[in-house]
Amino acid sequence: MSGGKGYDVIIMGAGAAGLMCAAAAGQRGRRVLVIDHAPEPGKKILISGGGRCNFTNIDSAPDRYLSENPHFARSALSRYTPQDFLELVERHGIAWHEKTLGQLFCDGSARQIVAMLLDECARGGAEVACGVTIGAIDHADGLFRLATSRGEAAAPALVIATGGPSIPKMGATGFAYEVARRFGLKVVQPRPALVPLTLSAEEALFRDLSGVSTPVVARCGKAAFREAALFTHRGLSGPAVLQISSYWRHGEAIGIDFLPDRKGDWLLAAKRERPKAGLRAILDEALPHRLAVALGERLGIAGDLGTIADRVLAQAQARLADWQLVPSGSEGFAKAEVTAGGISTAGLSSRTMEAKAVPGLYAIGEAVDVTGWLGGYNFQWAWASASAAGQAV
Incomplete structure (x- = not known):
């Protein structure tokens, strides 16, 4: 690691965004240094997608990202698209496949994506230094000077790419926000996103359903996602709940439609067609048995459908379509896939x-107040924001 004016760009963070930015800048002839405190690069990439890396989503669009400025991501996303990244993947001979909802995964291992990014960095001559801690950061005479565990490094451009505090066991911290505040940038309050939600003791009936999964529509405010929900010993998880968690704020209710395929007055129709059937039997045909029993108990409707007033059945039907739950909290940054909030976009050029x-x-990347949906969207923001910075430094 050379000191003085040995570099044009120093990038803090050797994750998805940092490596992508280093490759782009290096291949433009910039002398690039990437520093990371982790012992190896791309640690979050390696665990993503069950080790196969859900590296992008072909349906990426600005409306699938949360930010205090919902238009901020538009510029970068339009200039570096999922197709651009897919072409890079194919150029490196990495086999891939599409899962549901536009999600693209490696056929093999997430290590292929890290190797590809390191190859691209090497092509541009970028130096990647892992296991390096950063101390004081100063800015004077047009240079950013970093005191590190391997000596001083300086450059006229400094890129914050150290992500957010989600998954601290991987070494994630709020370092990006400390640096941002040091230079007068505002930080939107970080919070866990794409995270399981917890339920209180009053909802213990649902916590007893640990391991049960079923397709639902989960809603919070104007947001709605149709995917699977999974009951856990602490509350709710599964793709639908992880998605809605990014929109949920403490104290708010979420609504669950347990029977999204049942339309119209289906319960009244069931009463006419099968008056001697009980509600629990009807639910048992459409839902996992344990869930059908739990919902039946909560609804408290006994007897044959034919003996139950239409008004009571209509109320039950409405509740099943929008079952209100108020989570007690979330499982926090430890279980959050990403961080919502971060360095305010108000102080950045889009x-x-x-x-x-x-x-x-x-x-760039997760350090910024731009958070994507589940399913490759956050990687696409990493690639796009990194490309934008890499073309500018």
Whole structure:
């Protein structure tokens, strides 16, 4: 690691965004140093997608990202698309497949994506230094100077790519926010996103369903997702719940439609067609048995359908279509796949990711207040924001 003016760009963080930015900048002739405190690069990439890396989503669009400025991501996403990344993957001979809902995965291992990014960094001559801790960061005379465990490094451009605090067991911290605040950038309160939700003791009936999974529509505010929900010993998880968790705020209710395929007055129709059937038997045909029993108990409707007033059945039907639950909390950053919030986009250029008030300082990837849906969207933001900065530094 050389000191002084040995580099044009220093990138803090050797994850998806940092490596992508290093490759883009290096291949433009910039002298690039990437620093990471982890012993190896791309640790979160390696665990993603069950070890197969859900590296992008072909349906990526700005409306699938949360931010205080919902338009901020538009520029970068439009200039580096899922197709652009897919072409890079194919150029490296990495076999891939599409799962549900536009999600693209490696056929083999997530290690192929890390190797590809390191190859691209090497093509541009970027130096990747892992196991390096950063101390003081100063900015004077047009240079950012970093005191590190391997000596001083300096460059006219500094990129914050250290992500958010989600999954701390992987070494994740709030370092990005400390650096941002050091240079006067605002930080939108970080919170866990794509995270399981917990239920209180009053909802213990549902916590007793641990391991049961069923397709639902989960709603919070104007957001709605149709995917599977999974009951856990602490509350709710599964793709539908992880998605809605990004929109949920403490104290709010979420609504669950347990029978999204049942339309119209299906319960009244069942009463006419099978008056001697009980409600639990009807639910048992459409839902996992343990869930059907639990919902039946909560609804408290006994007897044959033919003996139950239409009004009572209509109320039961409405409740099954929008079952209100108020989560007690979430499982926190330890179980969150990503962080919502982060470095405020108000202080950044949407075209270059450069800080408006601090020339030469950039922020990309999960460190920024842009959070994608589950299913490859956050990787696409990493690639797109990194490409934008890599073309600008």
